[in-house]
Amino acid sequence: MESGIKRNFLFISRWGESLDIAYATLLEGNLVKMFIEDKPSKEIGFGFVTKVKDWKKHKDWADIIIFDYTGYGKICQQLRASGKIVFGGSEYTDQLELDRNFGHDELQKHKVKIIPSKEFQNFQSAITYIEKHPDSYVIKPCGEIQELKQLLFVGNDDEGKDVIRVLKAYEKSWGNNFGNFQLQRKVKGVEISVSAFFNGKEFIKPVNITFEHKKLFPKELGVSTGEMGSSMFWSKESPIFKSTLQKFESTLAKKDFRGHIDINCIVNGHGIFPLEFTSRFGFPQIFIQRAGIHEPIGNMLYKIANGENFTINVKKGFQIGVFMVVPPFPFDDKKTFELFSKDSVVIFKKEVKEGIHPMHLKNINGEWLITGNTGIALLVTGTGITMRDAQKTMYGRVSNIIVNNSYYRTDIGDRWFDESDKLMSWGLL
Structure with missing residues (x-):
């Protein structure tokens, strides 16, 4: 099947995280329906894509069903068994992520060194x-x-x-x-993630190398959040991939996994030490990956779920993304959210939306308003041949946006300048 074909995409989301991908898939000319499981997140995506209350009523309509989170593995397997094309986990990959002990045992079984x-x-x-x-x-x-x-x-x-x-x-x-x-x-070294898409039989190249920035404030200060931003690049080969994920290829094929899998590691002069699996889209990883992929994202996810083998056409250089958040992020506080952030408008000084990924938003008459309850407004991405170029593009785009009370890290990507030297000297780049 060639691109240019309209397909029906059904997105099943735990917290509304995959709105950006669903919206991009719609803009690429496909039909899209989205279901969100979490009640307080129900409004996310309203006005961007068609929302449905019960996804099961729409599964026959769908050419492809995409699950954006862990925990749906059993349903994915049942749907695949009934002949549906499904992008998502399996019971095995769910367990890899959710049961840390199982994940560790599997790493040892696959002869991967662990902490x-x-x-x-x-x-x-x-x-x-x-x-x-x-x-x-x-x-x-x-x-x-x-x-x-x-x-x-x-x-x-x-x-x-x-x-x-x-x-x-x-x-x-x-x-x-x-x-x-x-x-x-605790092992000292550089924290690095390696991830790849898997089509049910093998890994799809290139692999992705990601550096996450988890602390709330610049210079790694403050509380740990899920994530404040990431930098990344695509690579045909990676010694880190070879000694970790690559070893799971035949096991993942046996389990008919069709999705995205990531393993984060601490690396140093003594070796590569895996920490844990994420066997689903990474957030914001997938949005930054999308910024670096040349083909329509919907089409790519379809080919992976359909078991096709191909090489992802990616940009050279670096991709980088930063979350713009509002109170109470990263905390859970309904009152603060309602006081400062609910229905706040995202304002663009110039009407340019390139590299702007809607997160917990709804669209009312063309205005983007903050909804949900966590306070993640936007992810802003930039790409460039050098990390500096990518940073410049991204922060240029951030400066075009006004969101009342918003905050974001000003140093995403800075880790690279120090850490690339270390990785180089350890022979890991």
Whole structure:
């Protein structure tokens, strides 16, 4: 099938995160319907794409069904078994992401080096463990609670005293509702993600190399957010890909996975240490990837879900993206959201929308208004042959936008200048 063919796309979204991709697919000339599961996020996308209340009533209409989150693996498999073309997970890839211990066991099974970690059911046993084995640690919640990104804590103290303090604080505020969590020994180095699309049989090249910026403020200050922005580039080959994801190719083929999978690692002079899987679109990763892909995104997702083998036509150089957010981001506070941010208008000084990706927005008579409840307004992207070019383009676009009370990181991409030298010297670029 060639592009130029109109197809029916059904997007099934957990929190409305895939609006940008759905909207782009519509602008490419396809028909699009979107379902959002989370109630407070229901308004997202209104006025951009057709919204539906019950996706199951539209599955026969769809030429392709796209799931944007983990946890739908079983449904994806059932739909595929019934003959539908589905972009999304499988039960296996869901488990890779959601069950950290399973993910670690699978890495070991596939002969990938991992950082030792230990799971705990309660805070006291973890505190006792650190007192017996002083070191710097990372606290990683398991299961559903890992959605609350600010609970992930990276210790800096060599004896683990800061981690003990945080565990005591969590015990006060969460009690027994925290669930299981892991303590992982902290490894120093460069944090880097490698990801690729998988068509049910093999990985589609090129692979993507991403550097995330998770802290709220520039220079890595403040609380951890899910993400404030990322920089990336596409690569035909990658030693990091070879020693991690590549080893899962035959397993993913057995599980008939058709989607996107990412593994983030800490790398240093001693090796590559995988941390965890994301077996779905990364957010904002997918939007920044789209900025670097030359073909229509809808068409590309269709080909992957349909099991076709091809090479993704990508831009040379770097792609970069920054979130523009409003209160209460990254916190959960209905009152603040309603006071400062609900229905705030996104204003463009010049009517240029290139590199502007709508996030938690609705479109009322052509005005873009903030909705949902988390306060993520836009993702703004830039591309360029050098990282500096990409940064300049992106921040130029940001300066064309007025969103009342908005804030964003001013240093996305700066990590690259220091870290590329290290990666080069370790032979990992």
